[in-house]
Amino acid sequence: MPELPPSKPDSDDDRAISRRTLLSGAGAAAAGAVLAGVIPQFVSGQGIVAAPQTPSPIAIPVDPTAVPGIASEALSPRSPFENPALAPIGVTTGSTLTPLHELSGTITPSDLVFQRSHNGIALIDPKKHSLMIHGLVDRPRAFSVGDLKRFPAITRTYFIECSGNGRAAFRGAKAEMTPQMVDGMTSNCEWTGVPLKTLFKEVGAQAPARWFLAEGGDASKLSRSIPMEKGMDDALIAWAQNGEPLRPGNGYPIRLLLPGYEGNASIKWVRRIELGREPWMFRDETSKYTDPLLNDTARQFSFVLDAKSIITAPAYPSRLAAHGWWPIRGLAWTGRGKIDRVDVSTDGGTSWTQAEITGPVLPFAHARFQLMWKWDGQPARLMSRVIDETGYVQPTLAAFIKARGIGTDYHFNYIRAWDVAADGTVTFGVGA
Amino acid sequence: MRSTRTLPRLMPSVVRRGWRVGRSFLIPLAVLAIVGCHSLDSDADVRAADTPKPPTYYDIGAPIDSARLAMIDIDIDPTGEHLPAGSGTAAKGLIVYAQKCAVCHGAKGEGIPPSPKLVGRDPRDGFPFGRDPRQVKTIGNYWPYSTTLYDYVRRAMPLKTPGALKSDEIYAVVAWLLAENEIIARDAVMDAKTLPAVKMPAVARFVVDDRKGKVVR
Numbered sequence: 001m002p003e004l005p006p007s008k009p010d011s012d013d014d015r016a017i018s019r020r021t022l023l024s025g026a027g028a029a030a031a032g033a034v035l036a037g038v039i040p041q042f043v044s045g046q047g048i049v050a051a052p053q054t055p056s057p058i059a060i061p062v063d064p065t066a067v068p069g070i071a072s073e074a075l076s077p078r079s080p081f082e083n084p085a086l087a088p089i090g091v092t093t094g095s096t097l098t099p100l101h102e103l104s105g106t107i108t109p110s111d112l113v114f115q116r117s118h119n120g121i122a123l124i125d126p127k128k129h130s131l132m133i134h135g136l137v138d139r140p141r142a143f144s145v146g147d148l149k150r151f152p153a154i155t156r157t158y159f160i161e162c163s164g165n166g167r168a169a170f171r172g173a174k175a176e177m178t179p180q181m182v183d184g185m186t187s188n189c190e191w192t193g194v195p196l197k198t199l200f201k202e203v204g205a206q207a208p209a210r211w212f213l214a215e216g217g218d219a220s221k222l223s224r225s226i227p228m229e230k231g232m233d234d235a236l237i238a239w240a241q242n243g244e245p246l247r248p249g250n251g252y253p254i255r256l257l258l259p260g261y262e263g264n265a266s267i268k269w270v271r272r273i274e275l276g277r278e279p280w281m282f283r284d285e286t287s288k289y290t291d292p293l294l295n296d297t298a299r300q301f302s303f304v305l306d307a308k309s310i311i312t313a314p315a316y317p318s319r320l321a322a323h324g325w326w327p328i329r330g331l332a333w334t335g336r337g338k339i340d341r342v343d344v345s346t347d348g349g350t351s352w353t354q355a356e357i358t359g360p361v362l363p364f365a366h367a368r369f370q371l372m373w374k375w376d377g378q379p380a381r382l383m384s385r386v387i388d389e390t391g392y393v394q395p396t397l398a399a400f401i402k403a404r405g406i407g408t409d410y411h412f413n414y415i416r417a418w419d420v421a422a423d424g425t426v427t428f429g430v431g432a
Numbered sequence: 433m434r435s436t437r438t439l440p441r442l443m444p445s446v447v448r449r450g451w452r453v454g455r456s457f458l459i460p461l462a463v464l465a466i467v468g469c470h471s472l473d474s475d476a477d478v479r480a481a482d483t484p485k486p487p488t489y490y491d492i493g494a495p496i497d498s499a500r501l502a503m504i505d506i507d508i509d510p511t512g513e514h515l516p517a518g519s520g521t522a523a524k525g526l527i528v529y530a531q532k533c534a535v536c537h538g539a540k541g542e543g544i545p546p547s548p549k550l551v552g553r554d555p556r557d558g559f560p561f562g563r564d565p566r567q568v569k570t571i572g573n574y575w576p577y578s579t580t581l582y583d584y585v586r587r588a589m590p591l592k593t594p595g596a597l598k599s600d601e602i603y604a605v606v607a608w609l610l611a612e613n614e615i616i617a618r619d620a621v622m623d624a625k626t627l628p629a630v631k632m633p634a635v636a637r638f639v640v641d642d643r644k645g646k647v648v649r
Contacts, residue, residue: 093546093591094546118588119588119591119594132496132500132501132504134496134501134505139489139495140495140496140501141493141494141495141496142493142494142495142496142497142500143492143493143494144493144494147492147493147494150490150492151490151492152486171565201488201489202489202490202492202493203489204489213507215504215507219588219591219594220587220588220594221506221587221588221594221595222588223507223587271504272504272505274505274507276509278509278510279509280507280508280509280510280583281509281510281576281577281579281580282507282580282583282584283580283583283584283588286575286576286577286580286638287569287571287574287575287580287584290638291562292559292561292562293562293639294562294563295562296558296559296560296562296637297559297637297638297639298559298561298562298574298634298637298638298639299639299640299641299642299643300638300639300640300641301640301641302641302643303641304641304643306643306648390646391646392645392646392647393646393647395647395648399647399648400648403647403648403649404562404648405562405563406563406564406565407560407561407562407563407564407565407567408562409561413648414648
C-alpha cells in the first residue's frame with residue numbers, strides 16, 4: 001500500500017536530517033550527551049549528517065543520598081531509566097508514531113507527538129515565513145509570525161489524529177503489536193494560537209466564500225479544501241504547543257489546527273489560505289483521504305473523526321506479573337466533541353463495565369479512562385468501547401467491516417482488543 | 433499617587449540596581465502595582481480602565497505583494513481557471529516521465545513501493561475498492577479530476593526536486609499519464625483549455641460525507 005510507513009529509514013538519502021539533529025541545537029545536543037548517551041551531530045558542507053549514536057556510560061550511584069547529584073542542564077533531560085521513543089524514525093514520506101503505551105494522563109509531550117509528513121520536515125526561518133490570506137476577501141493580507149502573535153490568542157487542548165491511524169492493524173494485525181504500532185498516529189497537546197475567524201474578520205471574508213484552501217510551506221506543499229463553516233467556528237492558526245513554539249515536525253512556525261478533523265487537513269507549516277466558492281479537489285481529498293464504500297462509491301471530505309478508544313495498559317509488550325488487582329487504562333476521544341463514557345470488557349465483549357475517567361473531559365481532546373480489574377490468572381480478552389456525547393457508539397470490528405468493507409482506507413475506529421494469557425503475557429487481539 | 437522618584441529608596445538594593453540599569457523597566461511595574469491594588473476595591477474602576485472594544489478589524493499585517501503571491505499561488509481547481517500557458521503531448525511526456533518519474537513509479541507507471549502505481553484502468557466494471565483491498569487505485573480507475581494531476585505534479589513532484597518542472601513538461605507528463613490510462617488519445621495536446629475538459633472515468637463515484645447518527649456508517 002502506498003501510504004504505509006517504510007519499515008526502515010531511507011538510508012540512501014544523504015540529505016536526510018535526523019530527528020535529534022533537527023530538534024536540538026548543537027549546544028543542546030552536546031549538553032545532553034552526558035545523560036542521553038549520544039555524541040553531538042556533525043554538520044558538513046553538503047548538509048547535516050547524523051553521526052552514529054554511541055552510548056556513553058552513565059554512573060548511577062548505589063546510594064543517591066550519599067553523594068552529590070549531578071548539575072542542571074539547559075534542557076531538562078529524561079531520566080536515563082526512561083526511553084520513550086517515536087518509531088519508526090528516518091521517515092520523510094510517511095509516519096512516525098507516538099509511544100501511547102509509555103504515556104500517562106492526557107498530554108502528549110511535544111517530542112513524542114506523532115508526525116506524518118509528505119516530503120520531510122520543513123525547516124523554516126520564522127522571520128522569513130508569512131501567512132497570506134487572499135481570494136474572496138476585502139483586504140488580502142500577509143501576516144508575519146510576529147503579526148499573528150499580536151492578535152488575541154486562545155489556548156485549547158486538542159488531539160490530532162491521522163485518519164490512516166490503525167491501518168497497519170486493520171490490514172495485517174499481529175499479536176506482537178504495541179499500542180504505538182496499532183494507534184500511535186494520535187497525540188494530544190495544549191495549543192496556543194489565533195482563531196482563524198479572527199483572521200477572516202481581519203481580511204474581510206466575503207459572503208460567497210464557501211470553502212478555503214490551506215497550503216503548507218513544505219516540499220509537498222500539502223493542500224486541502226476546508227468548509228468556511230469550520231474556519232468560522234473553531235479553526236486555529238497555532239504557533240505554540242505545550243507552552244513552547246511548535247516542533248518542526250508538527251508545523252513550526254505556524255500550523256492550521258482543525259479540532260476533531262482528520263489530521264491531514266490541519267496543514268502544517270501553513271503559508272497560504274485562499275477563500276473560494278468550490279473545493280479545489282487536491283490530491284489529498286480525491287486520490288487519498290477518501291473512503292471507498294460497499295455501494296461502488298467513495299466518500300469524500302470525510303473530515304470528522306469518529307469516536308475511538310484504545311487500552312494502553314495492559315498491552316503488548318507488558319506482562320501481568322502476578323494475579324490480583326491491576327488497572328486497565330487507556331485513551332478515548334471523538335471528533336464530534338466530548339466523550340460521554342467508556343466501557344471496558346474483560347471477557348471479549350460479552351459484558352461491559354463503565355470505566356472511571358481520571359482527568360478532564362474536554363471537547364476534541366484525549367480523555368484517560370481506568371478500571372481496576374482483579375485478574376484471576378485465567379486467559380482474558382480486554383476491550384474498551386467509547387460512547388460520545390452524541391450517543392455514537394464505537395463499533396465492533398464486525399460492524400465496522402459490514403458498514404465500510406475490508407477495502408476501506410481511513411477512519412479505522414473499531415474496538416481494539418488485548419489478549420491476556422495464563423502466564424500474564426499480553427498480545428494484540430487479532431480478529432477481535 | 434506616590435511619586436515613582438521615591439521608589440529607589442524604598443526598594444531593596446537588588447531592585448535599585450535594576451532601576452539604574454533600566455528605568456523604563458521599573459515604571460510600568462510600579463504603576464501596575466498601584467493600579468492593581470487599587471482595582472481590588474472597586475469593580476467599576478476595572479471596567480473604566482478597560483481597553484476600548486475591539487475594532488471590526490485590527491489593521492495588523494501587510495498588503496500582499498502581488499509578485500510574491502504569484503510565486504506561490506499555484507492551486508488549480510477543476511475549472512482550470514488558473515492553468516498557465518504551455519502545452520504538451522504524450523510523446524514529449526514519455527521523455528519527461530522516463531527522466532524524472534520512472535525511477536520511483538516504474539517505466540510504465542506500474543509503481544515501485546512505496547511509490548504508487550499510476551497507470552491502470554482495471555477493473556473497468558464497477559468500483560469495487562471498498563470490497564477488495566487488493567484493487568489498486570490509479571489515476572485511471574480512481575482520480576476524479578484531470579486538473580488535480582497538473583496541480584499535484586507541479587506542487588509536489590518529483591519528490592527530490594518539487595517545483596522544478598516547467599509548465600510544458602507538466603502538461604506533457606500529464607498527457608502521457610492520461611494517454612497511458614486510455615483517457616485521452618495518444619496525440620491529444622494538453623493545455624489550459626483541453627486539460628479541464630478531460631472527463632475522468634471515476635468522477636461520478638464520489639459522494640459527500642453522509643456519516644451521522646449513533647452507529648458506524
